[in-house]
Amino acid sequence: MRVIFTGGGTGGHIYPIMAIIERLKERGISTNDEILFVGTQKGLESRIVPAAGVNFKTIRIQGFNRKHPLKNFETIKLFLEATKSARKILKEFKPNVVLGTGGYVSGAMVYEAAKMHIPTMIHESNSVVGLANKFLGHYVDKICYTFDDAAKEFSEKKKLVKTGNPRSQQVLSLHEEKIDLKKEWGLNPNMPTILVFGGSRGALAINRIMLKSLMDLKKKPYQIIWATGTYYFDKVQKKLTGIDYGTNIKILPYIKNMPGLLPEMTCVVSRSGATSIAEFTALGVPVVLIPSPNVTHNHQMKNALDLEKAGAALVIPEDDLNPNNFVSSIDHILLDEKYAYEMSKASKSLGMPDASDQVIKVMEEISR
DSSP states (O other), rough: OEEEEOOSSSSHHHHHHHHHHHHHHHHTTGGGGEEEEEOOOOSHHHHHHTTTTOOOOEEOOOOOOOGGGGHHHHHHHHHHHHHHHHHHHHHHHHEEEEOSSSHHHHHHHHEEEEHHHHHHHHEEOOSOOHHHHHHTTOOEEEEEEEEEETTTTTGGGGGGGEEHHHHHHHHHTTTTTTOHHHHHHHHOOTOOOEEEEESSOOOOHHHHHHHHHHHHHSSSEEEEEEEOOOTHHHHHHHHTTTTTOSSSSEESSSOOHHHHHGGGGGGEEEOHHHHHHHHHHHTTEEEOOOOOSSSSSGGGHHHHHHHHHHHSSEEEOOOGOOHHHHHHHHHHHHTTTHHHHHHHHHHHHOOTHHHHHHHHHHHHHHHH
């Protein structure tokens, strides 16, 4: 099966595609030569996709500017040029199906494919539907989604298929190589352990609250792995010079093998991006979520509240974050085994362990 994938800008648009690509190859449905990822030159995809050895092409496009409406004349002009570039790519590659996950590049690519009567579909990984996917919902053959609240935003109900986030299936197949906590960081594998992180670059609010809470946390009967993010690591280290924060807290810049670490965690504190949530629910890890307020349509808060409603998470809005509610939320999970077990069960019930296969099933159906 020849497939064009398109999406860009954020990990939430890219990682589901990478998980599907991996599964297509595993199952022998598509070879590397039969897969193409179309993104933008400036987006995160321009680094991630080629590094994974996946064929990659770019289209020049930009988003709408809400602050300076006059600049949107250029945006419209670029979109029309992008559809011409998309048509050229589609004619050359001749895909059996085109799948978009969001971002303006997918808007141009999937729209043009639908106009050419090529089977098309989109995947929405967040609770709040992005602008590109909202637009494309009218044109595509199928709409795959993760959160039930996202489904409510599409008027084309017959097109909807709940598949979950493909990253869920990928993380389950990756976590066999578990990290040895004692060997890696000298931690006790029999003690409750929490992971605190804010993504690869880190999150300033999470790092600040950790610095404020360290003296309290070092007295606790549990241990902590704090990944500051590569951007903040040196700054955190500098602030902690000469401070004794105990032996139960390990501070690192980044976790390379996240799927190997997550199964060993009693609890995680993090942002609430779609990819992270897919990982937590796949493994049934209880979480304290501090949604980023700096995202489109505040979708991280919506993602987090969906988990909290199901009993799988505790949510602290960034504006309300303080050492008291931060530490007490962690205590609530780590010091109450029954509560942690119920949270884990609720989390697992939300995960879809065959999400990639569910998306591939839809791809095969429409490509026929």
